[in-house]
Amino acid sequence: MSKLPPAAIPEGFKPHSSHWGVFSAAWRDGKLTVAPHGGDPDPNGIIDNFPEAIRHKARIAKPMVRRGWLERGPGPDRRRGRDEYVEMEWDAVLDLLGAELIRVRDKHGAGAVFGGSYGWSSAGRFHHAQSQVHRFLNFAYGGYVASVNSYSSGAASVIIPHTFGGYEDMTKHNVTWDQIAEHTDVVLAFGGMALKNSMVAGGGISQHVERGAMQRARARGCDFLLVGPLRSDLPEEAGAEWIANIPNTDTALMLALTHTLVADGLHDRAFLDRYTVGWPVFERYLMGEADGQAKDADWAAPITGLSADAIRALARRLAGRRVLVTVAHALQRAEHGEQPVWMAGVLAAALGQIGLPGGGYAYALGAIGYYGRRSNAVPSPTLSQGRNRHGNYIPVARIADMLLNPGKEYRYNGQTRTYPDIRLVYWAGGNPFHHHQDLNRLRRAFAQVDTLVVHELAWTATARHADVVLPATMTLEREDIGCSSHDPLLVAMHRVAEPFGQARDDYDIFADLSERMDTRDAFTEGRTTREWLAHLYERTRESLAAQGLPAPSFEEFWEAGHMALPQNPDDGGPWRAFREDPVANPLPTPSGRIEVFSETIAGFNEPSCPGHPAWLPPEDVPRAEAPLHLVANQPATRLHSQLDFGGHSIASKHRGREVAAMHPDDAAARGIGDGDVIRLFNARGACLAAIRLSDGVKQGVIQLQTGAWYDPADPEEETPLCVHGNPNVLTRDVGTSALAQGCTGQLTTVEVERFTGNLPPIRAFDPPGAAVHHPVAAE
Template sequence: MDDTIGFPDPGLDLSDGFKPHTSHWGVFSARQSEAGLEVRAYAGDPDPNGIIGNFPGALRHQARIAQPAIRRGWLERGPGPDDRRGRDEFVSVSWEKALDLLGDELGRIRDTRGPGAVFGGSYGWSSAGRFHHAQSQVHRFLNIAMGGYVRSVNTYSSGASSVLLPQILAGYEDITKRNVTWEQIAENTDIVLAFGGMALKNSMVAGGSISKHVERGAMEAARQRGCAFILFSPLRDDLPVEAGAEWMTCLPGTDTALMLGIVHTLVSEGLHDQAFLDRYTEGWPVFLRYLTGESDGQAKHAEWAAAICGVDADTIRELARRAAGKRALITVSHSLQRAEHGEQPVWMGMVLAAALGQIGLPGGGYAYSLGAIGYYGRRVNDVPGPTLGQGRNGVRDFIPVARIADMLLNPGTTYRYNGETRTYPDIRLVYWAGGNPFHHHQDINRLRKAFAKLDTFVVHELAWTATARHADIVLPSTMTLEREDIGYSTNDPLMVAMHQIAEPFGLARDDYDIFADLAERLGAREPFTEGRTSRQWLEHLYEPTRASLQSRGLEAPDFDEFWRRGSLVVPQQPDDGGRLRSFREDPVNHPLPTPTGRIEIHSAKIAAHGDADCPGHPVWLEKTDMPKPGAPCFLVANQPVTRLHSQLDFGGHSLGAKHRGREVARMNPRDADARGIRDGDIIRLFNERGACLAAVHVTDGIAAGVVQLPTGAWYDPMDPEDDAPLCVHGNPNVLTRDIGTSSFAQGCTGQLTTVEVEKFTGNLPPIRAFDPV
């Protein structure tokens, strides 16, 4: 394990003209040669991510945007609602004209409607660099030049859990970043109950740079020591083969019922840790009345759970017995809470861990979403990293991130969120940089109607994504390889000097330079730039790290030396279990940041909200979107293997995994045979919201009654003039439902829905998603 997780850094190989760079999926070096772009993975990475193979084909792809473009309808008729967005043609213009027109429109909105009529999109993930981080850049610009903007809160990945966990256990980052680490699992854990799994495709990416992919090695080391991994998922590869997992295919969306059955067994057989529950938790007696059926007349015993989740009752009881008294770790994946009532499995997983009495012990207890992102389960850096200040937002209004279509379609209407009744603002201009809502948002046909309501939709993009094609003003931005930056993650000790590898494509410009020129048109250039060039900003942002190292008597190279070396290893905090360990050791002097200072199995605060779809303790709630016997399948719309979300879908690594140009869905042989479908066929997936085509891989690695289609294939409507056109490329978000997890958190429910599947026998339409505009 020391060789896998530890440092020192072996250094980036910068011979033969290779230069250092990094990405959300791994550190690498690259060079331009007569053969084109060449990339090679960081030598210190024991398990490099193949997504770096998307760069060579993407760098100069025809889908790149070469110069500013304005939608013809907006250019000729001016701002206003228009259902031609996504169907209209674009007119190429000069930078000067594009910026003049946009500056005038931003000034009009600011002066007549105020900054509360502007929504700053930009979901992030565009670059591992800390300065050219598009989300930070656009928010800084809107705050300084416009006086603010309506923002979004939470994420599509963890919309339910990020609202719930701070109220019942601890801060979100306390649980995900300062809790159970991979070292602890390798050395201490006896049994892992992984609800939703810990798929390597998810942990292979991180919110910032990532230098070493350690998850596979940690699970293998734990297994060799004797740790048992049990996977509850419809997908066998939600744990790697190195974990040697026992695979149990509970019905999608029923994990809460399964956990209730396990806890009921623990209690009925006296296997639960009552001493832990008494000392550290709040509300166990209230929950116990529900568990035993005293409060509702239905005991949540193993037989009850088995009838819901499809796992045999004897197996449920045996699971409880195997976990009791062991160093047991309960993990709950992001995927479980990206569904209707998504708060419940997150909360119930914590209750299961509390009943086992393991929370706060090394390698034991509760680890929400361990394995979801590459910085979860890792130590935290002990020096500050580069951070671009975003200024002060003068607008207090916000929405939960997944409610954007509701906001645009229903301004002035009310909705519930976190115990409050809020009102959707009236947004007239959306500014998006560094994101693709036509990838991550649900019910794309509804989203198209929502964006049609705007006066103006502005997008910075490097390629003609569906989001760019639905915009009014499209400004070409550089790819990460075409600029300098500093790569850094709070949970990875390798800071990387990201050298420029290639010249910008066409007339593409850095977001920073675009915003600087726009800020000048709005009278705010100096406060936005603070008089610095991009290189001067990098030097400025590096200084806090250097000063912190120097104050500790550690090696603290100046910026020029750091840039020459290409990387710098920074110290990390000890692996001490963070807040949960401190609480376990001394709950009086180190209380949790919950209303009672304890683990809240029942939350009086949440109960007081009065929201029936998220009561005061975890419960089993029936889903409204469930397959009928002999009818549709569950659709699991999860993250892809060959790209990060939808990024560089036209890259070689991503294209190489498609079949006949389509995204590949997976299906169990039983379901395929019943529909006359064979491996490699093109299938049509459809429901009342829409339809898409995909290739199919028939495999016993997926549970019967389930079809899996990853997100990220660029939306490609066969006939954009239709209100609900067929996506010929395989984007599952034409099928997913645009509703919140509950009125408590309003998180994304895009992981799970129901569809019917049939073999496609018509003329196969061409893929046009990557055609130039």
């Protein structure tokens, strides 16, 4: 059997895994101790959130029902987020919820239920909350209104299939970190490749290799060029040259770089002729023949904040070298986010490096841990969600639009669609008060439904707005199998702790609810959790056996704790094959080639996304009332908002609040000093944060990471001050374009001032008020 040496799991520790790393854990003197996987060269400190979090006061101990919903019954209610809760016993609350599910199903049908989950709650492949809730709704209702795409890559996941082919081919089966270390001359990283992002991977990650690969590439002579407002978006090991452009102007810079290549005759015309379609149409736009404005360096300079000479010099520096162009998710989480994704690929095509080892275009490399790695040669254990026979869906970032505007038409990917009339939202595994924008608008949206049900391990803002709150176990309180399609380690995730209070696994909750809806046998297939794990493992074992490789039984795997999996060769994937023979190995685009101009997209007639990449000026730009760009990026000390109350996350705060970063000159102009508490505000809302001064932030920009739990000073107000530092009270809830309707939450504009009043207390982690003895609950 292939397994890790015993030293990988310390004596007395049990193996486990998380999205941010494989680890092991044990109890020592009544305190949880965690240790990173012994083979990880650069472990992620987020695992240090577990010890403080596992028995924290923020955990939910018993089923809770919102008082107003319990007393008055289902229906729209603006008291959500303001009301107290009533404790109930499991049988009673499941009877109550089962009756409500049946009422909605019988009266309104599957089209009135939205199944919300974002899939990041556990690295385990069985206790994958998204699969569990969707499986339940498929068997209990025959379907539900689903969501498509993600907050992270909403624009890219729609534009890439039209223009470059498979999204996973572009991200997962493309240039690897080993290729960069060995072959790349220049990495042109728009938005950087921040290690805080690549330290995380769905299903777990056993080896964080990015820092080491960049260090090896740099030692060999590779130049890393970071384009973006934050110097920290590449690690020190890369030795990056920082090109600090104005946020959301990357497309203009890419156009100007391409213009210089064409004007100087440095573009690879042979590559463009053989591997792309539509270049002549785009070239007319680029050179100004179509609209009278050449997209040259002089045009781009005032837009980007860079000098024309610097832009031309950068373009000439790229020609003739093995160049890899990358674009962070951040760039497409903004107005017209489709454009930089498309234009970066066109720039790479003009350089002619696509398909070469370490060259070309690798969208989102560095954005998540399983990009830039070899894929596994055997399938991962996966729980079937069943079939959604209803079939309706929305783009994931449009949930508030849907709830506020039932029956309204909207455009998405060339279609005119209609928002459904949602009566019940069932959320398990996720916190939209982290992911979503304009949280005051989201509060109004959740007030519209009849019933909001949440499975949660702690009192997130979403749980505080729910009508029925069911306490779910933390990953350490479950058994599961951890794995990723691009990590060579299968992990037996042993239970480390008993469930907190009366918390239960999502599977057990759904199994008992299914019994109340006469669908238990279909949902469970008669299996316990351990039997499901053995069943799901069998697919992987059979594949190993078919390849003549050691294929241990489930019991042997479980006892060993880890098992190494074979991986496919680093052969460049579909892009290498396409370069070698574009006729035999066409891309899955309408033309089989890279679509510099897309007839399909042009045929949609969307002014917000024309038929070729273009500069479309954003509406949300600095003005007198909001003169600073706010960059609301992903956090470094937690995954999204998970375990914000954990020790590692808490240690990163100052005076209990999230920390923002801004340039010393911007702070001095406002009388702000390092460590002060500031108020960030605009027309949508306001929040408090502590301030850290840094010359690694471009002047005119303030950075505040997401994930601090929403904490309104006075929940009774319509637009309360968030005292903890959640930037999504400030961000705009609008789509990237009518094509993708992606999230634009990365960027907005704000003003900042020093906060001089009495500091409000942080109550984000305090349980809400509860009416323990309630006459309705006792019936």
